[in-house]
Amino acid sequence: MEAFALETLESVGSLRAEWDDLLARCPGSPLFRTPEWVLTWYEVLADRFRPLVLAFRESGRLIGLLPLARRRDGRRIEFAGEALASGDHLGLVARAEELDRLWDAAAGLLEPELRRARVLRLAMLDRGPEVEAARRAADRRGWTVVASAGIEAPVARLPSDPEDLLRRLRKKRRADVRRRRRDLEQREGAAFSTITGAEDVGTGLEILFALHAARWRSRGSEGTLGDPVKRRFLGTFCRSAAERGWLRLHVCRARGRPIGALLAFHRDGTASYLQSGWDPEFRRYGVGELLVLFGMEEAVREGLRWFDFLRGDEPYKARWSTETRTLVTLEAACRLPGRAELRLRALASGLRRRLRARLAGDRRAEGGR
Structure with a gap:
């Protein structure tokens, strides 16, 4: 070799x-x-x-x-x-x-x-x-x-029928998702579509960036897409992905404007969900979760086997995933400098874990009293 x-x-x-x-x-x-x-x-x-x-x-x-x-x-x-x-x-x-x-x-x-x-x-x-x-x-x-x-990196094994996705939810949650999607479509005139072509990447990403920023501003944060270098990376990669047929930028529009966007890539049997954003004005409809459902349904229709939520243990991922990697x-x-750096870092990490465990125990004890 x-x-x-x-x-x-x-x-x-x-x-x-x-x-x-x-x-x-x-x-x-x-x-x-x-x-x-x-x-x-x-x-x-x-x-x-x-x-x-x-x-x-x-x-x-x-x-x-x-x-x-x-x-x-x-x-x-x-x-x-x-x-x-x-x-x-x-x-x-x-x-x-x-x-x-x-x-x-x-x-x-x-x-x-x-x-x-x-x-x-x-x-x-x-x-x-x-x-x-x-x-x-x-x-x-x-x-x-x-x-x-x-x-944790949750993933969902996809069924052969899009209808089976909702059947995985508990009865009450399933009814709630159906009601929110129906209300969004009937009251707000919402419709979902997907951008796949390289010629539409610029427009689609501007929608995603704006909605991602709006979502995080409502929580007092800037989000992760504010860095101009990261935006340039995504723009270049998305154009390459579109040329390979991988790009799926799902957009939800209502009242004549975009209110949600989800960026995913379909390749080799897997949909990889990278980023999303939505308008806080439509929070009551749970637009983010409805976009995830739409993205999963599209992946099923294309015959994909997996929907990868990537890193993070957010509750909505647990609801839709079937296993966790x-x-x-x-x-x-x-060499000595590197060995010392790693050992010190491991020691500090262990001390932080023990401190967090002790603080959690103290809080439980106070609650018990």
């Missing part, structure tokens, strides 16, 4: 056709490991990160790809596509049976890098075989490794 590193955007881009071919041989590979997501991220964040892509060939054929990035300050190596863009389900692009030997080969390439950078941060890995393979590779080299407790962050170091 040949293992090598690519360190420029041009050299990484030259692998695009092989990258697509590799993804086709790895069913279920997430949206966030595609060249569209990763190359857009490298391009938009070029002033903060430098590419470091580890590639693996066997008999001349690409069998694995690990998209990483060096921070410009040189202190850390991490997954491409996570910082700012909030990509989930990150990791190696490879077949499951190749994970152990490819992570071991990756660790061999990364060891010299970690003599210069303090920490390797692998965020938003799916708990399971890949986390175990990465950890074994680090342990074999005697690296210090710290793992996070994990973040866990996203884990591994951090590793092989």
Whole structure:
């Protein structure tokens, strides 16, 4: 097996056709490991990160790809596509049976890098075989490794009939959702539509950005889409996604104007729900939840198998999901400064957890009295 590193955007881009071919041989590979997501991220964040892509060939054929990035300050190596863009389900692009030997080969390439950078941060890995393979590779080299407790990422296995989505809810909740959708359509003249074409991306994203900001302003916050760099990333990626047929920007209009928008991507049997926003004036209708239902119904009609809510344990996700995946962050170091940083961070994290537990216990005791 040949293992090598690519360190420029041009050299990484030259692998695009092989990258697509590799993804086709790895069913279920997430949206966030595609060249569209990763190359857009490298391009938009070029002033903060430098590419470091580890590639693996066997008999001349690409069998694995690990998209990483060096921070410009040189202190850390991490997954491409996570910082700012909030990509989930990150990791190696490879077949499951190749994970152990490819992570071991990756660790061999990364060891010299970690003599210069303090920490390797692998965020938003799916708990399971890949986390175990990465950890074994680090342990074999005697690296210090710290793992996070994990973040929930709810998903829904989609039925074959859109009507079955509502049947999953409790009877009272099901009746409430139906009533709110009927009232929104009859009283406000609401209608749902979907933007899929690259020519409409600019208009659609302006709607999303405005409604996202309005929703969060009503809660005294700015939301997550105010950053102009993040907006540029989404604009560029959405155009690429539209060209591939992945874009689904669902919009709800009422009283002659947009009142809600939900951004999702349909790829390889999965709908990935990235962002949404709605007009607080229509809060009583629960426009956000109605958009989620519409997005799930459209995914069912297209024959998709999964609706991925991505990271976060918000209550509405629990209502619609059928299972939960866990996203884990591994951090590793092989030199004293990095090892010390990780150990201090782990100690501080443990102290915070114990303090929160003690405060929660004190509050329960006070409530009991």
